[in-house]
Amino acid sequence: GEDVEQSLFLSVREGDSSVINCTYTDSSSTYLYWYKQEPGAGLQLLTYIFSNMDMKQDQRLTVLLNKKDKHLSLRIADTQTGDSAIYFCAERELTGGGNKLTFGTGTQLKVEL
Amino acid sequence: NAGVTQTPKFRILKIGQSMTLQCTQDMNHNYMYWYRQDPGMGLKLIYYSVGAGITDKGEVPNGYNVSRSTTEDFPLRLELAAPSQTSVYFCATRTGGNTGELFFGEGSRLTVL
Numbered sequence: 001g002e003d004v005e006q007s008l009f010l011s012v013r014e015g016d017s018s019v020i021n022c023t024y025t026d027s028s029s030t031y032l033y034w035y036k037q038e039p040g041a042g043l044q045l046l047t048y049i050f051s052n053m054d055m056k057q058d059q060r061l062t063v064l065l066n067k068k069d070k071h072l073s074l075r076i077a078d079t080q081t082g083d084s085a086i087y088f089c090a091e092r093e094l095t096g097g098g099n100k101l102t103f104g105t106g107t108q109l110k111v112e113l
Numbered sequence: 114n115a116g117v118t119q120t121p122k123f124r125i126l127k128i129g130q131s132m133t134l135q136c137t138q139d140m141n142h143n144y145m146y147w148y149r150q151d152p153g154m155g156l157k158l159i160y161y162s163v164g165a166g167i168t169d170k171g172e173v174p175n176g177y178n179v180s181r182s183t184t185e186d187f188p189l190r191l192e193l194a195a196p197s198q199t200s201v202y203f204c205a206t207r208t209g210g211n212t213g214e215l216f217f218g219e220g221s222r223l224t225v226l
Contacts, residue, residue: 042217
């Protein structure tokens with residue numbers, strides 16, 4: 001089955017760039033997602049990338065995908081205190097109906113002044 | 114539109130008690146999911162449904178049951194609650210589109226003592 005791994009914590013200074021990393025194991029065509037969870041709330045989709053793409057940029061967010069190494073990263077430029085949250089990587093396998101997403105453990109991002 | 118509504122938000126149960134977590138959506142999405150979130154463990158899929166009348170097990174279904182009699186409602190039942198079921202439970206929905214974005218409720222925090 002799929003396994004998605006992330007480091008648990010990341011601390012950055014306000015204004016710096018943050019890079020959150022994720023590794024996944026499924027080798028079939030898939031969508032990969034980044035979700036954000038603020039305290040006491042559910043998860044919200046930040047961005048996603050399909051496995052035939054290498055990069056996707058959306059304002060301050062840049063997603064990089066290395067399919068050979070099964071490595072996904074999320075870069076947040078000019079990190080702000082409002083970016084402090086837990087960030088989850090998730091993988092959706094398209095075989096078998098594509099009905100399930102597998103989430104990573106989440107990376108807690110702390111932005112310091 | 115309310116989106117995905119979960120009740121209750123908080124609940125304390127004694128070992129052996131039973132209860133139902135309610136999830137209602139007004140987005141007319143066919144797919145619905147129940148996840149549990151434990152610290153450092155990410156989200157684990159308990160059960161999911163691809164439409165009214167159809168449910169299937171996820172990664173961690175033991176100790177839980179679900180039903181899906183309507184498109185809108187997807188209740189999660191805990192029978193004989195155990196301390197291992199102390200967790201935050203999230204209900205989510207998605208459309209049938211390719212991107213597979215999940216829409217989450219705000220969560221239900223359950224403590225079993």
